[in-house]
Amino acid sequence: FVTAHARAGEPLDLDWAGLSDSSVTLAFYMGRGAAADIASQLIANGLAPVTPVLIASDVSLPSERLVHTRLDLLALVIDRASGAGPALILVGEAMRAQTVPRLVRAAYEASGSGTLA
Template sequence: MPHDDFTPGTVWLVGAGPGDPDLLTRKAERLIARADIVFFDALVGPAVLDLVPPGVERVSVGKRSGRHSKDQGTIDELIVAAARGAKRVVRLKGGDPSIFGRSTEEITACRAAGIAVRVCPGITAASAAAASGVASLTLRGLARQLTFVTAHAKAGEALDLDWAGLAGADRTLAVYMGRAAAAEVSRSLIAAGRAADTPVMIAVNVSLPDERIIRGRLDALAFLAAAISDRDPALLLIGEAVVGTAVATHVEYEVA
């Protein structure tokens, strides 16, 4: 008999990918099917949640900018309490748990409580966005570095990033949660030396039926982002590698 990796009282942090259930790993689907309780983020796609079996408890613990349903400490406590109740616990996270997913806090809480916890990776939004745009995240000779940053900052605080380091022409920059900070990202990168005509791509609701790919230049980034609702998650991709090819099935804007 194969080893059971999901015994009662175990927690799995599962990457739900960008939203399309076809982009889940087979392992993620298997774990979801065996769960007794699923704690899920706001960015988990509805079609992914449809894979949770009937009768399995589903608990929304989503946090969106300005609309936090539960603080991180409460989420940690809920996960630990469910595992102590001998439940098989899935903590379902949009994208990959290790990329801006606050997985460390939940892993630490489980370990402190003596709860077995493991991680199932998922496809992160940057990879899905490049695929949707038929583009690459790296490019031989032009984009030898790939950097992930988050544009999310605490209310009232400036976006504190190493703009000089991020402005290198030989890198692709993926900016998560970047819609609201688009003007600052554009202004700061150009001030630090990145060319104003650097290609940019904004992926909105990546991999979902209402996905949009918006293309343009770095100096037009704020204008491009202004067309996006604050309810729609958006990822910014900046660099020569993301030029890609327009896909006819997408609603797409291009600003030269």
């Protein structure tokens, strides 16, 4: 879990080499403004450009949006497809489009809210 905030005008000070591990799933909180930097740094440090990404914006609001993309398209997609609210950026193989519905179902059912048909 990473907070994607830096002081105004400064780059994110993160261990990009350590984060660029294809076997893990990354979560960048409040990542909208840093999306281009996140993508370019992860790719420059060895993560595949086609790594799956899920952008979750306005989570828990009626305007909630989940947008699937790839790491190399993150900066382009985040503002055009995910609204203007706060965004959580999830990066990794677990974010493949066919995987997420199973994850959502499991989380919903684990919350005690019932089951999904």
